[in-house]
Amino acid sequence: MQPLLVVAAVLRDGDRVLACRRAPGKDAAGRWEFPGGKVEAGETPEAALEREIAEELGVRIHVGALLDRTVTTRAQGRPIDLACYACGLDGDVPVASTDHDELRWVALEHLSTLEWAEADLAAVAVLTREVV
Numbered sequence: 227m228q229p230l231l232v233v234a235a236v237l238r239d240g241d242r243v244l245a246c247r248r249a250p251g252k253d254a255a256g257r258w259e260f261p262g263g264k265v266e267a268g269e270t271p272e273a274a275l276e277r278e279i280a281e282e283l284g285v286r287i288h289v290g291a292l293l294d295r296t297v298t299t300r301a302q303g304r305p306i307d308l309a310c311y312a313c314g315l316d317g318d319v320p321v322a323s324t325d326h327d328e329l330r331w332v333a334l335e336h337l338s339t340l341e342w343a344e345a346d347l348a349a350v351a352v353l354t355r356e357v358v
C-alpha cells in the first residue's frame with residue numbers, strides 16, 4: 227500500500243518544542259504529535275507544511291532542515307511516511323488549533339513522557355538524543 231505522505235513542524239523555543247494533542251474524534255485522538263498534515267498533489271513538502279500550519283494553528287512559519295523521515299506501518303490504514311522539519315515562527319506564537327485540544331511547549335528532556343502517535347516516535351528519539 228502506498229504510504230500517506232505527511233509533513234510535520236518541530237517548532238523550538240530554546241530547549242522546548244511544541245507538542246499538540248489530537249482532538250477527540252480525530253484519527254489517533256489523544257495522542258501527541260507535531261503539527262502538520264498531508265501533502266497534496268503537486269505540493270512541495272515545505273509548501274504543504276506552511277499551508278497546514280497556517281490552516282491549523284493560524285500562524286506563519288519558515289521551514290528549515292529535515293530532522294527525520296520515517297515510514298511507519300499500521301494495523302489499519304495506509305502506512306504513514308512522516309517527514310519532520312525544524313521550523314521557525316515568523317510572527318505570532320500559536321495558542322489554539324483546529325485539530326488539537328491542547329498545545330504544550332515541552333522540554334526536550336521530558337518529550338518521551340508524552341504518549342506520542344506511533345509515527346512520531348522516531349523524530350522524538352532524534353530530538354531526545356540531543357539531551358542525553
Ligand SMILES: Nc1nc2c([nH]c(=O)n2[C@H]2C[C@H](O)[C@@H](COP(=O)(O)OP(=O)(O)OP(=O)(O)O)O2)c(=O)[nH]1
Pocket residue numbers: 232233234253254259260261262263264265306308325343344345346
Ligand atoms: N499532522 C500530523 N499527522 C500525523 C503525525 N503523526 C501521525 O501519525 N500523523 C497521522 C495522523 C493522520 O492520519 C495523518 C495526517 O492527517 P491530518 O489530519 O493531520 O492531515 P490533514 O489536516 O491534511 O487531513 P484532514 O484532517 O483534513 O483529513 O497522519 C504528526 O506528527 N503530525
